[in-house]
Amino acid sequence: MISDESxxxxxxxxxxxxxxxxxxxxxxxxxxxxxxxxxxxQEAEDVTQEVFINVFEKLYQFDADKKFAPWIYRxxxxxxxxxxxxxxxxxxxxxxxxxxxxYESTIAGESYNPQHLYxxxxxxxxxxxxxxxxxxxxxxxxxxxxxxxxxxxxxADILDISKENIEVRVHRARKALRxxxxxxxxxxxxxxxxxxxx
Amino acid sequence: xxxxxxxxxxxSYIDSKLAPSLSSDLESHIAHxxxxxxxxxxxxxxxxxLCNELFMPTxxxxxxxxxxxxxxxxxxxGPTELAATRNHRAWYTRTxxxxxxxxxxxxxxxxxxxxDFLAPDTKIANQQSKDLKVAERNVASNAVxxxxxxxxxxxxxxxxxxxxxxxxxxxxxxxxxxxxxIDETGNQxxxxxxxxxxxxxxxxMKQRQSSPDRDRNDASVLKAPISSTMxxxxxxxASFEIVNSAKQTDGWTFTYEGDGKQLTVSLASANVPMAMxxxxxxxxxxxxxxxxxxxxxxxxxKSAVNSVNRSVVIDNVNYELILTGELSVxxxxxxxxxxxxxx
Numbered sequence: 001m002i003s004d005e006s007x008x009x010x011x012x013x014x015x016x017x018x019x020x021x022x023x024x025x026x027x028x029x030x031x032x033x034x035x036x037x038x039x040x041x042q043e044a045e046d047v048t049q050e051v052f053i054n055v056f057e058k059l060y061q062f063d064a065d066k067k068f069a070p071w072i073y074r075x076x077x078x079x080x081x082x083x084x085x086x087x088x089x090x091x092x093x094x095x096x097x098x099x100x101x102x103y104e105s106t107i108a109g110e111s112y113n114p115q116h117l118y119x120x121x122x123x124x125x126x127x128x129x130x131x132x133x134x135x136x137x138x139x140x141x142x143x144x145x146x147x148x149x150x151x152x153x154x155x156a157d158i159l160d161i162s163k164e165n166i167e168v169r170v171h172r173a174r175k176a177l178r179x180x181x182x183x184x185x186x187x188x189x190x191x192x193x194x195x196x197x198x
Numbered sequence: 199x200x201x202x203x204x205x206x207x208x209x210s211y212i213d214s215k216l217a218p219s220l221s222s223d224l225e226s227h228i229a230h231x232x233x234x235x236x237x238x239x240x241x242x243x244x245x246x247x248l249c250n251e252l253f254m255p256t257x258x259x260x261x262x263x264x265x266x267x268x269x270x271x272x273x274x275x276g277p278t279e280l281a282a283t284r285n286h287r288a289w290y291t292r293t294x295x296x297x298x299x300x301x302x303x304x305x306x307x308x309x310x311x312x313x314d315f316l317a318p319d320t321k322i323a324n325q326q327s328k329d330l331k332v333a334e335r336n337v338a339s340n341a342v343x344x345x346x347x348x349x350x351x352x353x354x355x356x357x358x359x360x361x362x363x364x365x366x367x368x369x370x371x372x373x374x375x376x377x378x379x380i381d382e383t384g385n386q387x388x389x390x391x392x393x394x395x396x397x398x399x400x401x402x403m404k405q406r407q408s409s410p411d412r413d414r415n416d417a418s419v420l421k422a423p424i425s426s427t428m429x430x431x432x433x434x435x436a437s438f439e440i441v442n443s444a445k446q447t448d449g450w451t452f453t454y455e456g457d458g459k460q461l462t463v464s465l466a467s468a469n470v471p472m473a474m475x476x477x478x479x480x481x482x483x484x485x486x487x488x489x490x491x492x493x494x495x496x497x498x499x500k501s502a503v504n505s506v507n508r509s510v511v512i513d514n515v516n517y518e519l520i521l522t523g524e525l526s527v528x529x530x531x532x533x534x535x536x537x538x539x540x541x
Contacts, residue, residue, distance in 0.1 A: 016266070016269075016270075019266075019269070020262060020266055023261075023262045023265050023266070024262055027257055027261055027262065027265075028256070028257065031257050032254060035254065035255065036252075041255055045257060045258065045261070048257065048261070049261070049264060049265055049268060052265045052269075053265070053268055053269060056269050078446060081446075082444070082446070082451065085442065085444050086442065086453070120243060120247075123243065123244070123247065124247050124251055127244065127247050127248065127252070128252060128253045131252070142248065145213070146245065146248035146249045147248070147249070147252065149249070152215070167210055167215055170209060170210075170213070171206075171209050171210065174209045174241075174244075177244075178244075181244075
């Protein structure tokens with residue numbers, strides 16, 4: 001398979017089909033970042049399109065000796081944050097406006113008891129909501145670590161912070177996420193105490 | 199390791215980012231602590247959900263086609279053309295960094311001390327113009343018989359000199375040259391977004407005179423919610439009002455609105471190649487092609503006179519001015535030639 005970096009060079013040499021391949025390879029991953037940051041489907045789709053137009057326009061700045069993925073994620077992050085600042089309102093995830101592609105649960109075949117299963121589903125909903133309440137910097141590091149599965153150096157390059165600070169930020173982001181989850185868990189009056197609160 | 203320490207390291211442990219010795223300690227503790235074991239199981243479940251089960255809608259099927267259409271239909275100068283400029287490396291990329299940084303720091307220092315330094319011709323020209331006007335007045339006053347008239351003309355001459363002094367220190371913000379601002383029938387025409395009529399300029403001058411921040415020569419700065427750590431864009435047309443300013447990862451962005459259009463002024467540390475106008479090729483000859491679409495103009499550091507005024511060195515990083523907005527390339531270029539970035 002042709003590498004992303006080679007496709008970028010081909011695009012620079014005028015091959016639009018190479019750019020199309022890059023769009024196909026990255027559209028879902030870019031959309032994941034943008035959607036988590038923006039919180040609304042239509043806006044996220046618009047911003048994702050803006051990201052790829054920015055990528056096309058700035059491709060001459062890409063250093064083909066480096067990896068393409070962190071570079072495009074950085075553009076996705078900057079474009080989303082810029083769009084958020086223009087928007088300046090509260091992020092509300094409107095599930096009604098989203099195409100009905102539901103959760104793809106990976107636990108269907110697992111042998112959890114009903115109570116456990118119920119709590120896990122509750123937790124899943126809570127985490128989805130709680131992420132949108134995190135500050136941008138925490139949300140971003142969670143997305144890059146857990147959804148994009150990037151290593152610390154790649155995350156550091158995208159966020160423009162030192163590699164050493166990534167672990168600290170992830171830890172703080174997880175703790176902040178946990179606090180929100182715990183609060184919502186208690187508000188819903190769940191039967192069992194959250195294990196983390198013991 | 200105690201329970202509190204487990205709390206501190208639990209996420210790094212699950213993510214396999216914990217040092218082996220600490221991992222062993224944590225595992226030893228968990229082996230005999232039921233609470234911590236429950237916490238670990240819960241954190242693992244959280245992590246599993248974060249990795250695999252977050253709600254994620256899918257993009258529409260037409261997304262790729264939409265992007266490709268947008269890329270094609272905008273008639274942008276794409277990466278192909280831009281790549282051609284890549285081999286043409288700018289002088290500052292071939293010159294040792296320390297030399298560029300030192301030179302830039304020197305110029306900024308001198309400019310900070312004496313703004314006139316970078317525009318000596320303007321000062322001399324203004325001075326010559328002032329002297330000429332005074333001389334003309336004196337000739338005229340000599341030709342007039344009658345003390346009152348002579349006195350009045352002398353007062354006019356002094357007033358003219360004072361006004362000239364103001365124009366030297368505070369160059370008129372944004373009126374266009376007369377030949378572009380007035381058409382053949384004598385009507386004022388708008389050839390530049392942000393060009394303002396004389397009465398607006400006069401009002402602006404009054405504001406400056408009464409403002410405690412009168413050293414700034416621009417109304418937008420008076421209103422700008424810009425933090426003290428940011429560079430400042432001065433000489434922005436008064437018809438454009440700053441609506442947002444933000445620190446970005448690689449620079450700063452200021453958003454202006456005016457005349458029904460939006461303009462973004464960015465200072466970016468990106469390695470911008472020299473000499474380019476990015477955005478519709480057609481717009482270079484047909485300004486209407488760019489109106490309503492996003493246009494971008496990257497200031498060419500090398501070609502313009504006093505272009506150093508439009509870049510700023512902060513912590514040894516050279517930031518370049520990028521203008522984007524719903525303006526034609528010509529409008530952006532005209533604006534770029536007037537803007538000054540100050541830190």
